[in-house]
Amino acid sequence: SHETKHDDVLWTPLTYNADTQKMMCGGTIVRSYKLTNGNIEYTLPTGNYYLLDNITFTGTIKISGDVNLCLNGKCITNLAQNYASTIAVLARGNLTLCDHEDGTITSTDKKSDGVQFDAYSNADTATFTMYGGTITGTDAGVCQDASAGVFNMYGGAITGNRVGADIPAEITMTVGGTARIIGNTKKDVFLYEKDENSKSIIHIDPSLTNAASI
Numbered sequence: 001s002h003e004t005k006h007d008d009v010l011w012t013p014l015t016y017n018a019d020t021q022k023m024m025c026g027g028t029i030v031r032s033y034k035l036t037n038g039n040i041e042y043t044l045p046t047g048n049y050y051l052l053d054n055i056t057f058t059g060t061i062k063i064s065g066d067v068n069l070c071l072n073g074k075c076i077t078n079l080a081q082n083y084a085s086t087i088a089v090l091a092r093g094n095l096t097l098c099d100h101e102d103g104t105i106t107s108t109d110k111k112s113d114g115v116q117f118d119a120y121s122n123a124d125t126a127t128f129t130m131y132g133g134t135i136t137g138t139d140a141g142v143c144q145d146a147s148a149g150v151f152n153m154y155g156g157a158i159t160g161n162r163v164g165a166d167i168p169a170e171i172t173m174t175v176g177g178t179a180r181i182i183g184n185t186k187k188d189v190f191l192y193e194k195d196e197n198s199k200s201i202i203h204i205d206p207s208l209t210n211a212a213s214i
Contacts, residue, residue, distance in 0.1 A: 011070070013052040014044075021057070025049055035059075039084050051076070051103065060084050063093040071103025071133045078112040083139055085116030089149070091124030099132035099156065106137035110162050114141040117149035117171060125150055130179070136160035141184070144171055153179040154207060164188040169200045176205025180213045189214060 012026040023030040023042045030042045039059040046065030051074035058079040078086040086105055089095050095115070105114050114135040119126035128142065129152040135141040141158035142151060143166040151167065154177035158164045164184035167173050169192070175181075181188045191200035202214070 011048045011050055014049040014055070014069070015052050016055040016057055018056065023055075023057070023061075037082060039080050039082070061087045062090055063087065063095045064090045065092075066094045068096045068098065071097070071099040071101075071105070073099065073101025073103050075104045075106060078107040078138075081108065081111045083112060085113045085118075085143070085145070086138070087115045088118045088145075089115065089126040089128050091119040091126060091148075093119070094127045094129075096129045097131065097133050097156065099134075102134070103132075104134045104136055106135075107139070110137060110139050112138055113143050114138040114158070114161065116140075116142075117144040117151075119148045124148065128152070129154070131155045131177075133157075134159065139163070140166045141181075142166065144168055150174075152176075152205075153181070154205070155179060157182070158188075159183040160185075162186050163190050166190045167192075167200060167202075169193045172203070173201070174203040174205050175212065175214055176207035178209055178211040180211075182213045 015024045032040050032042045034040050041060045043062045048068040050070040050072040054075045056077040115128050117126045125148045127150040132155050134157045138161045140163045141161040149171040151173045153175050157180040159182050161184045163186050164181040
């Protein structure tokens with residue numbers, strides 16, 4: 001279970017050393033790869049993680065397994081200036097984001113995206129479920145570079161981005177609980193179809209409350 005103080009052995013601290021550019025889950029170094037543009041891609045293994053402190057890095061955190069991430073009131077800031085995704089959910093990846101305080105995912109000068117789907121077939125769908133935290137100050141809070149994805153939002157906020165959620169017909173979007181996508185500068189939710197046979201739909205979960213705002 002997820003305890004507020006994270007003293008449950010199932011939850012592992014996620015940390016980052018800016019001097020060495022190493023990301024750590026507990027005492028294990030997260031596998032990384034440096035791109036020619038200077039960005040570093042970190043592949044986070046399956047597990048339950050919480051931020052021990054703020055993380056400021058340049059690149060992308062990739063999710064290819066089942067990952068629960070609690071922001072723990074801290075901030076992930078992406079310094080990349082080339083519209084990299086701060087977090088990319090890959091094929092068959094499943095990211096659940098939670099937070100019990102005021103944690104954020106953000107970027108510098110809206111030059112990076114928040115959470116991006118990166119899967120290309122229905123058999124290899126990427127899934128992002130959001131229960132808490134705030135995605136703010138990015139180019140697109142949630143977006144896709146994919147043709148298969150599931151976005152479930154039951155809490156938290158996507159606000160203060162250029163676009164809140166950029167959702168094509170290939171992404172299944174469900175909102176419920178206290179989900180808020182508001183106050184984004186260009187569009188809060190951008191739904192679009194790629195051809196006349198596709199439809200972009202927001203599904204409403206029965207848990208949706210009056211505190212939600214889309």
